Amino acid sequence: MGAQIIRRTRSVCPVCLHNLPAVLTRGEGGQIRLEKTCPAHGFFAVPVWQGRMDFDKWLLGTSALPSGCGLGCPESCGICPEHESGTCCALLEVTHRCNLCCRYCFADGGKGEDLPAEACRAAIREIVRQCGKPLLQFSGGEPTLRDDLPELVQFAGEAGCSYTQVNTNGIRLAEDRAYAKRLAEAGLDIVFLQFDGTRDDIYRALRGRELLETKLEAIRVCSELQIGVTLVPTVVRGINDENLGEIVKLAARLAPGVRGIHFQPVSYFGRYPTEPEGKERYTLDMLMTDLADQAQIPVESFMPSRCDHPLCGFHASFLIDPDGGLKPLSSITHSSRSRGSAKDNREYVARHWRRSPEEAAPAGRFSDEMDFDTFLYRLRHESLTLSAMAFQDAMNLNVERLRRCSLHVYDGGKIKPFCAKYLTGMRAEER
Numbered sequence: 001m002g003a004q005i006i007r008r009t010r011s012v013c014p015v016c017l018h019n020l021p022a023v024l025t026r027g028e029g030g031q032i033r034l035e036k037t038c039p040a041h042g043f044f045a046v047p048v049w050q051g052r053m054d055f056d057k058w059l060l061g062t063s064a065l066p067s068g069c070g071l072g073c074p075e076s077c078g079i080c081p082e083h084e085s086g087t088c089c090a091l092l093e094v095t096h097r098c099n100l101c102c103r104y105c106f107a108d109g110g111k112g113e114d115l116p117a118e119a120c121r122a123a124i125r126e127i128v129r130q131c132g133k134p135l136l137q138f139s140g141g142e143p144t145l146r147d148d149l150p151e152l153v154q155f156a157g158e159a160g161c162s163y164t165q166v167n168t169n170g171i172r173l174a175e176d177r178a179y180a181k182r183l184a185e186a187g188l189d190i191v192f193l194q195f196d197g198t199r200d201d202i203y204r205a206l207r208g209r210e211l212l213e214t215k216l217e218a219i220r221v222c223s224e225l226q227i228g229v230t231l232v233p234t235v236v237r238g239i240n241d242e243n244l245g246e247i248v249k250l251a252a253r254l255a256p257g258v259r260g261i262h263f264q265p266v267s268y269f270g271r272y273p274t275e276p277e278g279k280e281r282y283t284l285d286m287l288m289t290d291l292a293d294q295a296q297i298p299v300e301s302f303m304p305s306r307c308d309h310p311l312c313g314f315h316a317s318f319l320i321d322p323d324g325g326l327k328p329l330s331s332i333t334h335s336s337r338s339r340g341s342a343k344d345n346r347e348y349v350a351r352h353w354r355r356s357p358e359e360a361a362p363a364g365r366f367s368d369e370m371d372f373d374t375f376l377y378r379l380r381h382e383s384l385t386l387s388a389m390a391f392q393d394a395m396n397l398n399v400e401r402l403r404r405c406s407l408h409v410y411d412g413g414k415i416k417p418f419c420a421k422y423l424t425g426m427r428a429e430e431r
Contacts, residue, residue, distance in 0.1 A: 003027040007400075010070045013038035014394040014426045019071060022398070024048070032057065034396050046281060046395045048311065053285040053299065057332075059310050062400075070399035074420035075311045079130075079408065086132035086342035087415065088307055088349070088406035089165075094152065095121055095141040099171055104234055106270040106391070106422050109141040120152050121159075123410050125301040128160040130415050131408065135346050136161040137192065150182040157187045162346060163354070165190040167232075169211075170218030174353050177274045184225040191222050192262070195231035197243040198250050203237050223257030228354045233260045244287075245294025252324045252384055259353045260385035263287055267391040269424035276395075284390045286312060291386065301328040302386075305344035309401040315387040317352065319378050326384065326412050343415045356380040392419040394426060 003025035004393075011022035011034060022036035030051025037043045043364045049055050069082055096112025098105075117121070127134065136156045143149055143166055153164050166183065171195050173180045193215065196202050200210040222229045231251055235241055244263070251258045265282040267270075292299035304310035318326035370378070392401060397419065405410070405417035 003155065005032065006032070007064050007343075008067075009034075009037045010073065010399040012074070012394055012395050012423070013041050014044055015041040015423050017075070017394060017423065019073065019399075024292050024398075026055070034398060035273070042360060044395060048281075048283060048396050048398070049285050050283050051285070052089040052289045055285075058285070058304055060304055062310055065400040065403070070403060073344055073399045073402055074417070074423060077416045077420040079412035082403060083417075084312050084404050085307060087134045088342040088345040089137055089408070090127045090134040090415065091137040091139050091167075091407065091409045091418065092120070092123055092127065092130050093139050093141065093409075094149070096195060097145045098140060098169075099145060100142070100143040100169055100207055102271070103273050104206060104236070104266055105265070106366070107139070107141065108271040112141070114146055117137050117148055117152070122157055123150070124156050124159050124161070126413065127410050127415070132343075133160050133162040133423045134342075134408075135163040135190075135349060137165045137167055138331070139167040142169055142171075144168050144179070147179075149184040150179075150188075153183060153188050154186040163189040163349075165192050165353075167192040167194075168218075169194045169207075169356070170215050171211075173221055174214045174217035180225055180227075181223050181311060188227055190259075192232050193218060193220075193222075193229050194234075195247070195261075196233045197240040198246040199243065202240045202243060206234065206236065217274045219254055219257055223254075225421075226357070228259045229257055230259055230353050231320070232264060233261065234264050234266055235282055235287060236266045237280055241282060241286075242294070245296075248291070248295040248297075248326070248384075248386070249324060250322045252326065254357050255320055255384055256381045258384070260387060262292075263386070263388040265388070265390050268393040268395065268417075269419075269422045281396075284311060284314065284388065287390075288389055295326065297326050298328055298331075301330055303330050303332050306408045307342055307344075307404075311390065311398070311402040312405070313387060313389045313402055315348075315385065318384050318386070320382045320384055329379075345406060347362050352383070354387040391422075394423055397423065401406045 006021045006026050007024040009022050011020055020036045025033050032049035033045050034048050035045045094348045095114040098109035101110050154162050195215050197205050203211040219229050251261050268276050288302045301316040302314040305313045317329040373423045391423055402417050407418045409418050409421040411421055
């Protein structure tokens with residue numbers, strides 16, 4: 001029996017990036033593939049779901065791309081009237097410099113210079129004008145190479161950004177506590193810390209050097225300064241996909257300094273070693289079932305995004321027990337089918353990723369009979385959030401997903417969906 005077409009959408013040719021009709025098909029074992037044909041470069045197919053979980057249940061009744069829509073995506077991107085989501089997080093690249101040269105880097109960092117300070121301030125003002133009061137992510141390259149980053153963080157708060165976040169490899173935070181203190185005093189809310197695993201062989205494979213102790217020191221510094229830390233593993237099959245449970249266990253031990261883990265299954269854009277084969281794809285359902293197995297948590301704890309498309313990511317919340325075990329606070333069986341707003345999503349992120357002020361721990365807080373005040377204390381100080389973002393590349397880009405993106409990038413005056421901004425074509429000779 002052949003594959004069954006279950007959904008029609010649009011995508012791009014991975015070589016020339018021209019907009020194409022595409023279909024989602026269901027094959028043997030429930031595997032879902034995105035398939036498309038370019039008149040110039042031929043047929044392409046890539047798995048987007050491996051059948052480990054119920055695909056239709058996960059979609060929560062999400063509507064397919066309407067006929068005649070998405071014809072200009074992503075070539076003409078800036079947020080257009082067809083786009084369905086507001087801006088939750090806005091990313092601003094403040095430098096192209098980097099102090100690493102990672103094998104995998106969506107921004108292909110390390111080549112170029114800083115964005116001038118006045119251009120940064122103008123971009124922040126424009127982001128606030130176009131996006132309201134987003135969570136602003138300072139990114140790069142490596143944004144902490146800028147000595148004036150604390151001043152930019154403070155300016156963002158004064159300009160109207162609801163929260164500020166720095167995406168970083170953590171090297172300068174670990175080595176320069178005075179600099180980290182300046183960031184804290186400027187009002188930085190969240191450090192989004194590249195954290196690929198609990199062993200140095202993982203960092204050698206992905207980042208080119210041993211970095212585990214540096215990452216742990218960055219966490220210690222941020223914890224002392226009351227800056228919330230979210231760990232961000234890039235998950236690559238055969239390198240760190242068997243280490244997910246250890247990352248979760250470590251994060252639970254490091255709470256409340258660590259507030260959550262935001263997993264990013266590897267996508268192939270920017271800088272990456274070679275073009276992937278389908279068997280190398282690490283899909284969202286693989287990530288959830290591997291996490292459930294390795295961290296010993298119910299797979300039903302994971303809920304699809306209501307602000308972005310369900311295939312873009314998940315979130316799950318847990319209380320941390322004294323033995324480091326996780327008690328689920330979320331369940332897909334209770335997940336609402338209604339759409340969430342970008343503002344709601346932003347406030348959810350802030351509640352779970354920012355560091356709460358210290359307060360005295362209530363007695364008997366691990367009892368099953370805890371009162372509401374004790375529950376709120378534990379939610380602030382003894383909880384952990386697991387989330388994920390499955391970025392799209394030129395092989396698996398689905399315009400249906402792109403239209404619901406709430407993670408946007410400032411690019412020369414335009415606000416663009418993240419996956420549209422960083423889309424990278426593969427080389428024709430690799431076909």
